[in-house]
Amino acid sequence: MINVKPLSSKRQGVYISTYGCQMNENDTERMLSLLEMVNYEPVNSPDQASLIIINSCSVREKPVHKVHSEVGRYKELKKNNPDLLIGVGGCVAQQEKTRLLTDIPLLDFVFGTDAIDELPDIVEKLKSSHQKIAKVRFEHQKPYQIQTLVRNPGVSTFVNITKGCDNFCTFCVVPFTRGRERSRALAELVKDVQSLVQRGVKEVTLLGQNVNSYKSACGANFAQLLKTLSRETDIQRIRFTTSHPKDFNEELVQVMFEESEKVMEYIHLPVQSGNSKVLERMNRGYSREEYIQKVKMIFKYLPQAVLSTDIIVGFPGETEEQFQETLSLLDEVPYESLYAFKYSPRPFTKAARFSDQLPEDVKSERLQRLFDKHKSIAQQLSQKYVGKIVQVLVEKTSEGRGIGRSTQNKVVHFPLKGEQELVGKMVDVQVSEAFPQTLRGHLL
Ligand code: SF4
Structure with missing residues (x-):
């Protein structure tokens, strides 16, 4: 169970840019959930944020270079607002460890893939101590005990x-x-x-x-x-x-x-x-x-x-x-x-x-x-899907269309009939057009 105290009653903006796989997307959601508990709210652009996090990926090419160049883009923001906190998490942080803090002076903190749940603490310490922080140790012996944290889980x-x-x-x-x-x-x-x-x-x-x-x-x-x-x-x-x-x-x-x-x-x-x-x-x-x-x-x-x-x-x-x-x-x-x-x-x-x-x-x-x-x-x-009936879990509706996924993990689009509320429902759709990732059809 995660226990965190709110930092203050005034909400501050957090901007997270996420690279890489589904695991990182999921970690970003976890970071946002944890930070929301200490009065941060996600913002859409770095210039609205008082905390910027790069959730990095080291699977694709030039990952360290990408971190350097993204942090470089925040130079002006940091100059105009010295209280702005900038950190790097994810795989590049784990891989490069404290070297990132030395190589990128604009950075305030790095935290590894085992330190996500410490994020509220890290932010609190940064604010009170004004010292750079690196939390990059693996907790090999610690049991993997978390609960799923997701702000708006959807369907x-x-x-x-x-x-x-x-x-x-x-x-x-x-x-x-x-x-x-x-x-x-x-x-x-x-x-x-x-x-x-x-x-x-x-x-x-x-x-x-x-x-x-x-x-x-x-x-x-x-x-x-x-x-x-x-x-x-x-x-x-x-x-x-x-x-x-x-x-x-x-x-x-x-x-x-x-x-x-x-x-x-x-x-x-x-x-x-x-x-x-x-x-x-x-x-x-x-x-x-x-x-x-x-x-x-x-x-x-x-x-x-x-x-x-x-x-x-x-x-x-x-x-x-x-x-x-x-x-x-x-x-x-x-x-x-x-x-x-x-x-x-x-x-x-x-x-x-x-x-x-x-x-x-x-x-x-x-x-x-x-x-x-x-x-x-x-x-x-x-x-092979054309003419077949697929079972679809409806994830959203938009502009007269329902959108969901079939059991085969295909994204399925179909026109809505009237004003039915279908999000979260399982429906049958007869496929009329098929592409490798997407199917189109009509509701039965
Ligand atoms: S080492 Fe990498 S590619 Fe191999 S199984 Fe593990 S995560 Fe997958």
Whole structure:
């Protein structure tokens, strides 16, 4: 339980710029909830703020440079208002630690991914002591005990179930920026989800770097967590991301099948490469063949399952033949969505030290070929929805249209009939037009 005292009765503005993944988006929401408890309110522009936070990401290119240049843009604001507080959180803060404070004199504080809940305290200390603060230690031994903090949860919201990662894929900085993997207790998650239901939430997405390796202190694994949430809470839909193929086992697919009323049939299963040798150098823990076997197992239990994936092209040493195997994987696995990136070295990671880095032009050209190939496949796959009825959880209505998500995680648009209040309701929509990410249709 978080206990924070309001700083003063006058509300002050906080501006947070967020980079990166869903985990960071969720952390920003947590920061805003915590700061709201101490009389901050979010503002839309930095010049209205007395506290500016950059929630940084170190997954994409030049992350430190991005932090430097964003803080640089606040130079005038800080000059005009010396009380303005500027801080950096997220993965770059965790990675660079106190070096950021030395390198960027305008910064007042840095806080790592384990220090989010200390944010109100940090702000209070900054105001009273006027000393720079760095909170960047990992709390490896501390149990992962939080409650979901979300200001306006709406119909669908995210719930962290694990944090950190122990897998050390050779390209990935996450184990260094999010620390060792820890899981929340099953009983707490049941309470958390049920209390979100009482606030009107109909759908939760369980969030973690590798949700399948979830392990509660009571011994429950991810499959058991899904089953328990499905049976012991009134949540209507459950999604999860991200899955690691090596931990995606038959028990989990069976539970997805048994609980398919609530557990959605969409699975994001990052493959990263279609070549076994590259996968080995990435330390992914599975071969191409093993991955394909897992996909077959998924379709055996869940023939309607929808798959998406992540792919890295131009990993060090990747030959044209090995890349061709990634291309040919698209013929074997029907990915409806694809998130693909060029490999780029990350600090501390093993692959950054591999001597056989590929030239940028080779990586760019392969990425384009991958996208070109997937574009036509995705367009073709989407056509199977035309004429079908999909169940949609309505998330909003706007200008005479309802918008929601289908069980397959497609965004669905449909014209409203009259003045019905549909937000939060489950409706059936017959699809008339289909695109890879979006469906259009009419209400039944
Ligand atoms: S599983 Fe691999 S890619 Fe995913 S967060 Fe962990 S180390 Fe990174």
